Amino acid sequence: MATPQAMPLDHLVINTRFATDRAAQLFAALGFTLTPRGRHAMGSVNHLMVFQDDYLELIGLPTDGGKLREEVLNNPAGIDGLVFSTGDADAVHRDLTARGEALQPLHAFSRPVEIDGASFEAGFRTVRFQADQFAAGRVYFCQHLTPQLIWREPWQTHANTVTGLAGLLVVSERPQDDALRYAQVAGGAVGAPGEHGELRISGARYAIVVTSPEDYARRYGDLACDALGRSSFFGAIGLRLRDPRAIARALASAGDGVRHREVEGRSAVHLTGFNSLLDFIDGNDSF
The missing domain is CATH 3.10.180.10 (2,3-Dihydroxybiphenyl 1,2-Dioxygenase, domain 1)
Incomplete structure (x- = not known):
């Protein structure tokens, strides 16, 4: 019998806290193409490095006095997130709940994305474990409602190959x-x-x-x-x-x-x- 494969990986996260600009400069120097800065309503900012099927996310906190996202603020700088891909966040939440996992409520959110001078809303639905379930960092599942706003060819080409x-x-x-x-x-x-x-x-x-x-x-x-x-x-x-x-x-x-x-x-x-x-x-x- 074949060994079962883990579900697809959506992205990994590095927490940059209040030094997101410095982190973005550093990754650009390493030959990555970064998306323009995004901002979440819950109080975080981000840049993505988008690849063929997945991406690496720099997530941080705004420095303009705005709302601060607690799960980013409460964690140290470093590799902070392991995110699996799902096409059905509701089904994942139901399955994990039935297995007795300690989950947060299903979370739906969006953030603005600017493409060629036009503004769009990238939508997501996530299934997150309670904060104490994994000592290493945040583990969750992400359903992309608008994948076409993330996986765009101009963002998928990187000088470092x-x-x-x-x-x-x-x-x-x-x-x-x-x-x-x-x-x-x-x-x-x-x-x-x-x-x-x-x-x-x-x-x-x-x-x-x-x-x-x-x-x-x-x-x-x-x-x-x-x-x-x-x-x-x-x-x-x-x-x-x-x-x-x-x-x-x-x-x-x-x-x-x-x-x-x-x-x-x-x-x-x-x-x-x-x-x-x-x-x-x-x-x-x-x-």
């Missing part, structure tokens, strides 16, 4: 328990342990990899993110690219906003001031 999300690395003091938990909510299965004991939940084009703090430190050394006292945290985002030379060129001129080196034949990049780590994956290599 990144084409999509390769995965998310979760660092946990209890890898087996956390791997089973993520597999449970994602609808996938935990594979056999890897060479260093890491556990993998595979989706169609990505993987959630759960590993111990010791293996994480062995792999990334001084590029590793700070656990900030958490028993589990999101330790790295995997990004798939076509040409490793493109990210090498970007890193050569990125300045003091990053620390980087080659890790297992790939470019690993720590974002200074944002407690985040990017791991650039060549082609179809596994994360």
